[in-house]
Amino acid sequence: MTTTVTTSTRDLSDRAHRVLFQLALHPDGEWVAVASICKGLSLNSHQVRAALNELRTAGMAERRRCYVRDDGHRTHRTYFRLTDTASEASA
Numbered sequence: 001m002t003t004t005v006t007t008s009t010r011d012l013s014d015r016a017h018r019v020l021f022q023l024a025l026h027p028d029g030e031w032v033a034v035a036s037i038c039k040g041l042s043l044n045s046h047q048v049r050a051a052l053n054e055l056r057t058a059g060m061a062e063r064r065r066c067y068v069r070d071d072g073h074r075t076h077r078t079y080f081r082l083t084d085t086a087s088e089a090s091a
């Protein structure tokens with residue numbers, strides 16, 4: 001069986017591909033926390049965020065921010081998931 005690589009995935013870095021596969025492990029549009037991706041790939045948050053930015057620029061991932069109170073301080077948590085077109089392409 002021959003697989004073809006689309007031009008959008010061909011231009012991604014190796015780290016972005018790893019993050020893409022990590023997001024693909026969460027089917028049905030499940031939102032994944034950045035901390036979970038970091039832990040799953042043994043990368044720091046800066047490395048993961050740069051790769052996620054590549055995926056967002058390519059239109060393969062989307063972001064959601066949720067504001068929470070953590071130890072009395074207002075902060076936010078960032079979650080990502082694959083877009084519908086990216087999940088169809090990986091299937």
